[in-house]
Amino acid sequence: MSNPRKVVELFYDVVSPYSWLGFEVLCRYRNVWNLDLRFRPAYLGGVMHLSGNKPPAIVPNKAIYMATDLDRQAKYCNIPLRFPANPFEAMFEKGSLNAMRFVTAVSEKEKVGDSLVEKVSRELWKRIWSTDQDITEPASLSEAGLKAGFSASEVEELLKLAKSQQVKDKLKQATAEAMEHQAFGFPFIVCHMDGKPEAFFGSDRFELMAYCIGKYGFEHVVSRHLCTVFFL
Numbered sequence: 001m002s003n004p005r006k007v008v009e010l011f012y013d014v015v016s017p018y019s020w021l022g023f024e025v026l027c028r029y030r031n032v033w034n035l036d037l038r039f040r041p042a043y044l045g046g047v048m049h050l051s052g053n054k055p056p057a058i059v060p061n062k063a064i065y066m067a068t069d070l071d072r073q074a075k076y077c078n079i080p081l082r083f084p085a086n087p088f089e090a091m092f093e094k095g096s097l098n099a100m101r102f103v104t105a106v107s108e109k110e111k112v113g114d115s116l117v118e119k120v121s122r123e124l125w126k127r128i129w130s131t132d133q134d135i136t137e138p139a140s141l142s143e144a145g146l147k148a149g150f151s152a153s154e155v156e157e158l159l160k161l162a163k164s165q166q167v168k169d170k171l172k173q174a175t176a177e178a179m180e181h182q183a184f185g186f187p188f189i190v191c192h193m194d195g196k197p198e199a200f201f202g203s204d205r206f207e208l209m210a211y212c213i214g215k216y217g218f219e220h221v222v223s224r225h226l227c228t229v230f231f232l
């Protein structure tokens, strides 16, 4: 009998650069580890507030460390991550609420197998964390939606849907579900192991995750995290 696919939930927000790294590496491992990878767009601002945590970058030494660490990790993983000119404005003043509502609207429309949430999330990450572009304005969200493969009329519909109570509630619900797993930051990855959830914080726990899901051994954890060449 074949092994059933392990359900892995990735709670993330496109404001979080470490979530981008975790997202791309998990996408690469998805087939190698036979995962049923479920994207859970949620709101990092809500998780910070509800858990009583603070963004790490507000501690000056952490911010300095993170700039170096992210640059190093991005090179290691082959992901074209670059800091925006004004990271504080992008992360804390502009934020990601509109963007995450837009991704949530896409999740409402997604059909099994069309990976639109994956594509639109990647387009938004590229904007904020690679090409230093806005992710708050409707025109910015439209561009990301078009690049992800939606038609102009579908994008219009998604922008409308993103403002609906139904989508606002769905994003709150996903954030609440992350909190049920005691999340305090992103990426927050929940592996379902024979009915028992096992949670991992960060994009730097893949070896440990492999061990926990029974994929330990060098044939499963490949150097430089399956080093896909990334085209922007």
Ligand SMILES: N[C@@H](CCC(=O)N[C@@H](CS)C(=O)NCC(=O)O)C(=O)O
Binding pocket: 015, 016, 017, 018, 019, 053, 054, 055, 056, 184, 185, 186, 187, 201, 202, 203, 204
């Ligand atoms: N060591 C983790 C750091 C992840 C991280 O700092 N995530 C930020 C968002 S980009 C966060 O939510 N941090 C909460 C915390 O550090 O308590 C990694 O390499 O991925």
